[in-house]
Every structure is written in structure tokens, then in C-alpha cells.
Amino acid sequence: METQARKLEIVTTELKRCDLVKLDGRIDSSAAPKVEEALKAITDAGRYRIVLDMSGVDFTSSAFLRVVIKYMKVCKRWNRGDVRLAALQPRIADVLDLAGLTPLFKIFENDTLAVGSF
Amino acid sequence: MAQQRGRWELTIDARQSSLGAVADFMEEVCDTLDLDEDTAFAVRLATDEACQNAAEHSCHFAEDREVTVSCEHVGSDLVITIRDRGEPFDPTKVRPPQLDAPLEERNGGGLGIHFMRQMMDEVRFDLTPDGVNSVTMVKRHVVGGEERHPTH
Numbered sequence: 533m534e535t536q537a538r539k540l541e542i543v544t545t546e547l548k549r550c551d552l553v554k555l556d557g558r559i560d561s562s563a564a565p566k567v568e569e570a571l572k573a574i575t576d577a578g579r580y581r582i583v584l585d586m587s588g589v590d591f592t593s594s595a596f597l598r599v600v601i602k603y604m605k606v607c608k609r610w611n612r613g614d615v616r617l618a619a620l621q622p623r624i625a626d627v628l629d630l631a632g633l634t635p636l637f638k639i640f641e642n643d644t645l646a647v648g649s650f
Numbered sequence: 651m652a653q654q655r656g657r658w659e660l661t662i663d664a665r666q667s668s669l670g671a672v673a674d675f676m677e678e679v680c681d682t683l684d685l686d687e688d689t690a691f692a693v694r695l696a697t698d699e700a701c702q703n704a705a706e707h708s709c710h711f712a713e714d715r716e717v718t719v720s721c722e723h724v725g726s727d728l729v730i731t732i733r734d735r736g737e738p739f740d741p742t743k744v745r746p747p748q749l750d751a752p753l754e755e756r757n758g759g760g761l762g763i764h765f766m767r768q769m770m771d772e773v774r775f776d777l778t779p780d781g782v783n784s785v786t787m788v789k790r791h792v793v794g795g796e797e798r799h800p801t802h
Contacts (some may be wrong), residue, residue, distance in 0.1 A: 539670075558673060560669060560670055560672075560673035560698050561666065561669040561673075561698050561699075561701070561702040562666055562667050562668065562669040562670035562673070563670065565666065591673070591691070591694065591695070593695060593698045593699055593702065593762075593765070594699060594702075594758055594761035594762050594765055595702055597758050597761060598757065598758030598759075598761075601753070601756050601757060601758045602757075602758075604753060605753060605754070608753070623688075623691050627695070627765075630764070630765065630768055631747065631749070631758075631761050631764075631765075632747070632748075632749030632750060633756075636752075636753050636756070
């Protein structure tokens with residue numbers, strides 16, 4: 533196989549219905565805190581409806597899952613929002629399955645469906 | 651990274667930000683050994699989790715502590731060893747993850763060791779007499795053919 537180290541890029545777009553966070557690259561354990569910073573910036577601004585576009589993510593570890601669990605709890609408090617996932621690559625979906633998280637997350641085929649779900 | 655033929659080693663300080671170097675290192679080892687994509691993903695994930703555990707739970711992310719990753723192929727097996735001189739780590743004290751619990755009861759704890767055991771064929775934790783935590787992980791029958799020339 534050929535791999536090329538792809539550092540994580542994060543682009544947040546504030547939409548009418550929710551915030552769309554496009555994650556692109558590898559979310560190894562050193563990169564998970566960057567995702568946390570991005571989510572914290574959104575919730576600190578009082579917005580709690582978030583879509584993570586995972587189409588460009590080809591690697592993730594449990595450190596990222598802990599961040600998503602934490603912010604899903606923050607957003608769901610008082611029914612004020614949610615963190616929803618879009619466009620998981622098959623291996624990332626397998627990691628979620630292995631962690632027993634698939635039934636807890638709302639997962640959509642693409643970011644348009646995920647944004648429209650709010 | 652230090653390399654002898656068929657053996658690669660990387661030492662990082664125990665800061666979380668240094669774990670990206672482990673991810674780069676493992677991508678390069680997997681490329682060099684020409685592992686298939688599923689095997690490479692499994693090996694990279696298990697190593698990331700083991701190093702995160704060592705840096706966080708044994709070394710408390712202290713920059714004056716070190717974590718060393720060694721990869722070696724023994725026949726067709728890939729053997730990965732992670733060592734640190736932090737606090738002694740007892741894996742039996744880590745609670746298994748609550749895979750069926752509702753969201754309110756989840757915090758993602760215990761997933762690292764769970765992933766290591768799921769991804770690798772063998773995972774062994776040792777504490778050496780001179781105080782080194784050592785995690786040995788084996789993936790069997792995955793290395794074949796000629797190695798590629800490493801890029802550096």
C-alpha cells in the first residue's frame with residue numbers, strides 16, 4: 533500500500549440550521565485535541581447543532597471518539613442540539629462499530645442529508 | 651527513525667502532540683513492509699492506542715518522559731513493542747469499555763486496550779525488573795515478499 537501522511541485540516545462553516553465541520557486527513561491521537569478545540573469554539577458561542585463531515589477522514593483512534601462522545605453529551609443537554617456524522621469511510625464506520633457507538637450516533641450518507649436532518 | 655534491516659525504532663517525548671510522529675513512523679513502516687491496507691490500518695490503530703496509553707497513563711504527558719516504539723518482523727509476523735519508564739501500568743485495573751451502555755454512561759474509557767486486542771493477534775503487558783513498562787503486540791502472517799527501500 534502507499535500512504536501519504538495527511539495532517540488534519542478542519543474547516544467550520546456556520547450555516548442557518550447548524551454548524552458544518554469538515555474534517556480532512558488523519559485524526560491520530562495528537563490531532564484529536566484540534567477537533568475538540570473546533571467543537572468547543574462552536575459550543576462556547578452558544579451553538580449546539582453540529583455536523584461532522586467525515587468524508588476526508590481515513591484514520592481515527594479512540595481519542596477522537598472520546599471527544600465526539602463528550603460533545604454529543606454537551607449538545608444533547610436540554611435537547612438543545614446534537615452532533616451528527618456524515619460520510620463515514622468504511623474503516624471509520626468499523627471503528628465506531630467496534631466501540632459500540634453506531635447505535636448512539638446519527639449517521640448520514642452525506643453532509644447535505646445530515647445538515648437537512650436538523 | 652533508527653533502522654536496522656527488518657527493525658525500526660522511534661523515541662518520542664511523552665507529550666500528546668508528539669504522537670503524530672508515531673503515526674508518521676507507522677505509516678512509513680507499513681509502506682516499507684508493503685502491508686495490505688486493512689492490516690496497515692489495524693497495526694497503525696493499535697500502535698496509536700498503545701502509545702497514547704503510555705504517554706497519558708504512565709507518563710502523564712510529561713515532556714521529560716519518553717516513549718519508544720519498535721517494529722520488527724520475525725518471519726512473517728510483525729512484532730511491535732512500546733516501552734516507557736513512567737508509572738507502572740497495570741492493565742487489569744483498566745475497566746473494560748461499556749459497549750452497550752447508553753450515551754449518558756459512556757466516556758470512551760477503556761477503548762484503547764479494547765482496540766489493541768481487537769486489531770492484533772497477541773497483546774502482552776509486562777513490567778521489567780528495572781521498571782520499564784513494555785507492551786508487545788503481534789500481528790501474524792502479514793509480512794511477505796521483499797521490503798521496499800525506506801524513503802529515509
